[in-house]
Amino acid sequence: MNVLELNGITKRFGNLAAVDNVDFDLKTGEIHAVLGENGAGKSTLMNLIYGLHQPDSGEIRISGEPTRLDSPRNAIAHGVGMVHQHFLLIQNLTVAENIALGIRDRGFRFRRDEANQKTRELSEQFGFAIDPEAYIWQLPVGLQQRVEILKALAADARILILDEPTAVLAPQEVDELFSILRRLKADGRSIIFISHKLKEVMRISDRVTVMRNGSKTYVTNKADTSTEELARQMMGNEPPVSQDDSELIEEGASDDAALNVQNVEIRGDQGEIAVQGVSLEVRRGEIVGIAGVDGNGQVELAEALIGLRKVISGDIRLFDTSITNKTTADIRGLGVGYIPGDRQSAGLVVNFSISENLILDVHHLREHRKRILLDKTGISDDSERLIRNYDIRTPSMDIEAHALSGGNQQKIVLAREISRNPALLIAVNPTRGLDINAAEYVHKSLIAQRQASKAVLLISTELDEALALSDRVFVMSNGNLIDATSKRSDMTALGLLITGAETHP
Amino acid sequence: MNVLSKFTSLSRRQIVFPLAILLSTLFTNGIILALCSYNPWEALWVAVVGAFGDGQRIAETLIKGVPFLLTGLAVAFSFRCGIWNIGAEGQFLVGAIASTWCGMSIAPHLPSVLAIPLTLLVGAAAGGFWALIAALLKVYRGVQEVISTIMLNYVAIHLLSYMVDGGPLQEAAKRGPQSDMIAAASHLPRLIPHTRFHIGLPLAIALAIILFIILFRTVLGYQIRAVGANPKAAQAAGISISKNVILALFISGALAGLGGAIELTALTRRLFLNFSPGYGYTAIAVALLAKLHPLWVILSSLLFGALKTGSDAMQQMAGISAKMTFVIQATIIFFVLIYGVSGFREQRRKLNVE
Known part of the structure; x- marks a missing residue:
């Protein structure tokens, strides 16, 4: 019995089909993983199910009934619940108060005892171990996530969408989350589990759907597949057209290292170690690419290189000058250019003239x-x-x-x-959100830098881009940097590295 | 573009809208006054005559605008750097206190040419350092400047009340909560006989022009605006946020402090309790109405000056209670800000179309 069915769903943003003619079904009491790279269309698909977007064509059925979900409120009424990657909780309210907020028809008076009682019951039913009277700000991230799940359950969600739920969790917390998910499943709830971590998908899911470029490319029972197969499906079989090899040899990199990074450790915004002892060299006349999924330490590394973030240990050298923990102005003065990942918020002052x-x-x-x-x-x-x-x-x-x-x-x-004319150019996702022509322009500019014997460090979540432009390719995963140059044509191996299924080449 | 189409394209924004604002202001205040059994026509007449009736009244309107102008510039300058300096009131008072001290203890021994600039400088420096406390707290301890500057206002208000009520600046006779007159050498010269029109207004207008140049023509101003408009991008380009926050707040505080110094040396010439009727707070409205542009602050502060003399006249000539004139002033400010803020939006829309 399918609790949810999507038939031929398409959603366009401008000319781009973010979701293209996708079929999807969710059985009662199953955990169904949706796998794909950044920008594969997973989030858009989930937003369609949660009523945040409406499909341009196609049909959504809930428990067999064709349903129009025109708002999250409407989706919740149909038993759809969503746990966003960034929690939507009010820090200064208690657990029970946050949960009560999510329930409609609560009347004028807030009955605190009732809310506490109901929260406690739900929490015990699924083994959540949460104090209804604790304030959100007092709770660690793992417990906050459980409050989000409780919120959905309190609204009587039968279909639960979890958007990259493990991205914020420590390994121990992941185990606890998984045991909760199994209990929910036993209770007959259906779960959509969005992830790009293959190992976790293989652990928890019953079925797996793989998306690539807005299309569903693969759906299978977990029992019938392997991490290797999933990686291949996720990345596609065709390695992208690479630079002409003869050109690489002919005008290849010189021996001078423009940038030399030795064993740096960098903290992220939450105080966690985001980059763990990474070493890297970028020579004059080469483009070094770092591929990987968002949030694996690439941005922190780039920010440390340009002086926006302190390193806790290790050394960064530009030619023979140490630029470790120097100011951004100094580092730029020594000949480093920086194209930040988000042009609107860090690249430009949008209220300033050109x-x-x-x-x-x-x-x-x-x-x-x-x-x-x-x-x-x-x-x-x-x-x-x-x-x-x-x-x-x-x-x-x-x-x-x-x-x-x-x-x-x-x-x-x-x-x-x-x-x-920087000796070293650091470019983070330089083509994100650009159309093909603009992206090509950016690519040509980077290659021109390389031809002019400058060093370029390209950090990109788009593997195709990193592979097509780079002389050497690394993958960043969980704060570690792995040399993947020898695997640039083996999409399965790259997929395993990127998804953290394999940590050593 | 022919004249007619130019006229129609401007009409809504530049003619109809201000007229509508003016009429609704008059209408609302008329009703309020009528409900309180005053004669609205008489009140309106008295207010206009009171603010602009003759040369002396116009001079009074102009000089009433000076404290609004300097505190308004202070607020506008810091807001441009993205710093919400709500503390112009405190900086204004501290400036006046420091000037009083200088005017009484140092100025008597100096000729006017030295005493006047020195007294003003001391006031400006005091205001600057008062704001600097908030700047350093923000940069080194992450304290929100909105909170710290408001708190420092209270400290300044109580400092003033201590100074003139039992403290070192109270008059020798110890009769009331005020200081003695500051030395004549430090009195700011008045320019037009039989009026109180003083050199402070041209001085403040010159400062507005200088600030305009700083903000839009200099390296410092460019950095301050960049930090205010997008600190992340400014930082990524190598601009120091801390340096600019500290500088902007210091300059802002110095402007407000200078405002206090000018008010003291030009008009009151002695310090007293309730030295400021809230100039530093009204300054926020002055600055916002001027869209944080130093040159528009000149006009917007003169408008507030006119409001002040107009409502004073209503009290004196039409017997309208002081409380009532506050209500009327507030209503006018409210409507004027509707005009100012909607201008913001229209400007933005226009840019998006291009």
């Missing part, structure tokens, strides 16, 4: 100022040149950056960072 954005890193240098004043004419001459050379499509350099398309915004960042 020409103001083009001098963000160099406005204080002598050639852009006359004593304390900004050199207006010099800056506009420069801007005009950069807008022309980097093909930034805009009627004027005085337009604010937010008025431009994503591609043109990224060209501002590229123009600024590349025109300084």
Whole structure:
């Protein structure tokens, strides 16, 4: 008996089909894993089931009935519950209060005893071990996640969607979560488990659906598959077109290491060790790619290299100068360019004009100022040149950056960072959210840097991109860096590395 | 573009809307006054005459705008750096206290050419350092400046009341909570005979122009605006957030402190309890109405100055109670801000279309 059925669901954003003609079914009392890379369409699919988006075509059936889910409220009424990766809890309320908030028709008066009682009952029924009167801020992440699950259960969810539930958990907490999931399953609830960690998928799920580029590519019973098979399905069989090998040899990297990273350890925002003793070398005239799923320490590494984050141990050298824990201004002054992962929040000041954005890193240098004043004419001459050379499509350099398309915004960042002729360019997801033409432009710019004998470190969650552009490829997983150059054409092996199923090459 | 289409394209924003705001302000206040058994027509007439009736009244309106202008500039400058300095009130008071001290103990021994700039500088420096406390707490301890600057306002208010009520600055006769007059050498010159119009207004306008240049033409201003508009991007480009936060708050505090110093040396010439009727708080409205632009702060502060003289006149000439004039002022500010804030939105919409 299928509690949930999706038939031929398509959802487009502009020209992009985020979910393309997908069939999916969920049986009563099963744990069904949905597997895929970043951007494969998993989240969009789940948002369709949770009523956050409406499909452009296709049909959703719940318990056999065709259903239109036009809001989360409506989805909840149909027994769908979702535990988001980032919890939606109110820190200053207690567990019971948070749960009561999620229940409709609660009348005017808040009956605290009743809420506590109900929370306690639910919690005991599934072995959650949660104190209803504890404040959310007092709880560790693992328990907060259980409160989210309780919230869904209190709203009587029969279908539970868990979006990357293990991403935030310690191994011990993962075990506890899994035993809870098994109890829910025994109670006849159905669970959709979204993940890109193969090992966990193999442990907990009954069936697995694999998505790639918005399509469902594979569905199987767990018993009939293996981690290798899943990795292959997830990555696709075709390795992307790589750079011409002869070119690599001919103009390959010189022996000088532009960047030399020795054994660095870096903390993440939560104080956890995000990068664990990583060493890396980027030579002049080569592009080194770091692939991997978001949240495995790549961003922290990039931020440490440009001086936005302190390293706790280890050494970073640019040619022969140590740049460990130097300021961003100093590191940039030594010839490092940086294209941040999020152009809107870290690459640009979107309320500044294009020409103001083009001098963000160099406005204080002598050639852009006359004593304390900004050199207006010099800056506009420069801007005009950069807008022309980097093909930034805009009627004027005085337009604010937010008025431009994503591609043109990224060209501002590229123009600024590349025109300084940096000895080392660090690019984090430089094509995220760009259309094909804009992405190609970015790729050409990176390759041009390489041809000019500069060093480029490309950090990308898109494996295709990392493989196609890089001379050497690494995979970052769980804060460790693994050399994957020898496996660049073996998609299964790469998939295993990326999903953390295999930690050593 | 022909004249007609230019006119129609501007009409809604620039003619209809301000008129609607003006009419609804008058209408609302008329009703309030009528309900409280005042004659609204008389009140309106008195307010207009009180603010603009003759040269002396216009001069009064202009100088009433000066404290709003300096505290408004202070708030606008810090807001541009993304720092919510709610402490202009305290910085204004501390500036006045320090100037009083300077005006009484150092100025008597100096000629005017030295005494005046020194007294003003001491006030500005005191305001700057008062704000610096909040800046350092923010940078080194992560204390929200909204909280710390408000708290420092209370400290400043109580410091003032101590100073003039039993403290070292109380008048020698010890009759009331006020200081003696500061030395004549430190009095800011008045420019027009038979009025109180003083050199503080041209000085403050010059400062507004200088601040405009700093914000939009200098390296420092560029950095401050970048930190205010997107600290993450500024940091990634190598701009120091801490340095700019400290500088912006110091300058902001110094402007408010200078406001206190000018009010003291030009007008009151002595310190007393309730020295500020809340200039530093109203300054937030002044700055927001001016869209945080230093040059618009000049106009917006003069509007608030006119409100002040107009409502004073209502009290004196139409016998309307002081409390009532506060209600009327608040209503006007409220409507004017609707106008100012909706302008923000329209500006943004226009940019998105381009």
